[in-house]
Amino acid sequence: xxxxxxxxxxxxxxxxxxxxxxxxxxxxxxxxxxxxxxxxxxxxxxxxxxxxxxxxxxxxxxxxxxxxxxxxxxxxxxxxxxxxxxxxxxxxxxxxxxxxxxxxxxxxxxxxxxxxxxxxxxxxxxxxxxxxxxxxxxxxxxxxxxxxxxxxxxxxxxxxxxxxxxxxxxxxxxxxxxxxxxxxxxxxxxxxxxxxxxxxxxxxxxxxxxxxxxxxxxxxxxx
Amino acid sequence: xxxxxxxxxxxxxxxxxxxxxxxxxxxxxxxxxxxxxxxxxxxxxxxxxxxxxxxxxxxxxxxxxxxxxxxxxxxxxxxxxxxxxxxxxxxxxxxxxxxxxxxxxxxxxxxxxxxxxxxxxxxxxxxxxxxxxxxxxxxxxxxxxxx
Numbered sequence: 326x327x328x329x330x331x332x333x334x335x336x337x338x339x340x341x342x343x344x345x346x347x348x349x350x351x352x353x354x355x356x357x358x359x360x361x362x363x364x365x366x367x368x369x370x371x372x373x374x375x376x377x378x379x380x381x382x383x384x385x386x387x388x389x390x391x392x393x394x395x396x397x398x399x400x401x402x403x404x405x406x407x408x409x410x411x412x413x414x415x416x417x418x419x420x421x422x423x424x425x426x427x428x429x430x431x432x433x434x435x436x437x438x439x440x441x442x443x444x445x446x447x448x449x450x451x452x453x454x455x456x457x458x459x460x461x462x463x464x465x466x467x468x469x470x471x472x473x474x475x476x477x478x479x480x481x482x483x484x485x486x487x488x489x490x491x492x493x494x495x496x497x498x499x500x501x502x503x504x505x506x507x508x509x510x511x512x513x514x515x516x517x518x519x520x521x522x523x524x525x526x527x528x529x530x531x532x533x534x535x536x537x538x539x540x541x542x543x544x545x546x547x548x
Numbered sequence: 549x550x551x552x553x554x555x556x557x558x559x560x561x562x563x564x565x566x567x568x569x570x571x572x573x574x575x576x577x578x579x580x581x582x583x584x585x586x587x588x589x590x591x592x593x594x595x596x597x598x599x600x601x602x603x604x605x606x607x608x609x610x611x612x613x614x615x616x617x618x619x620x621x622x623x624x625x626x627x628x629x630x631x632x633x634x635x636x637x638x639x640x641x642x643x644x645x646x647x648x649x650x651x652x653x654x655x656x657x658x659x660x661x662x663x664x665x666x667x668x669x670x671x672x673x674x675x676x677x678x679x680x681x682x683x684x685x686x687x688x689x690x691x692x693x694x695x
Binding site for chain 2: 363364378381382384385386388389392393395396397398399400401402403406431432433434513517536537
């Protein structure tokens, strides 16, 4: 066996262990690649929780990370308003509408369907535990097939005292804690964090789009 | 006692800077687009502020990065449209269309509809500003169906 044969798996292992502690199984991007979407229509999110602010807040955090992956992202608020004018002010209606028709209306290659499954602040004795959970599904505008999906749950339970760790980590934790434990928790950092992990994690995230220099590279570096 | 506040604010600012420092390798200059959108949803009646803040983001991206993020020209254009400033809305729809070919189908529709709306309402008073439309009829914004 050549040297390469040994090096590659080793490199793969290194990358793998660097990625994250419990790396999820890598995705098969065959369908995604054949669809090769250049533009993504982000539609209003479905809210499966009782929090009325969640959908607006979460929708606001989606365009930036998706566009940064290298796609054209349609203007979310404009799309939302236009859909409302079309009689589709209920996100559930938009989500059950025919994908191809929806894409046709905007000239989009694909649609990103997002739903909020959990958005709660649990006030415990001395701390507040915040849980957010989201479902992401991307469908091809031509076939309506699912080309990518992901599920994300983030639980944040700040400690009362931060023992050990770097001073910066402690500072960040303190800032997040301050944001979270107020009467109205600030979910923005949690939503951003969930999105960043979902869209950017190599091997499971969104493959690089045409405006990303990595476009066309294998999203599964280990294979 | 109250002296304790400024140091905490400073700390918070430091953390914010440190946190964004790690993630500042973005392709586009977004400003605080996500917060602006969220404020708009939390406070829908404050549309003037929304329009103003969107305008600032677009302008800054144009000047500092020479590239406005995807969707932002259109988003700003639509905010102008909602404020009744149809001519400016058209300008920004066209900018979006020119900058991003993926937006053409959508922008062409919006441009057509806005022009139609413009023709159907009284022109600007001589020398004066365009009055906001008394009420945009529902369905006037889009074609209804993709044809």
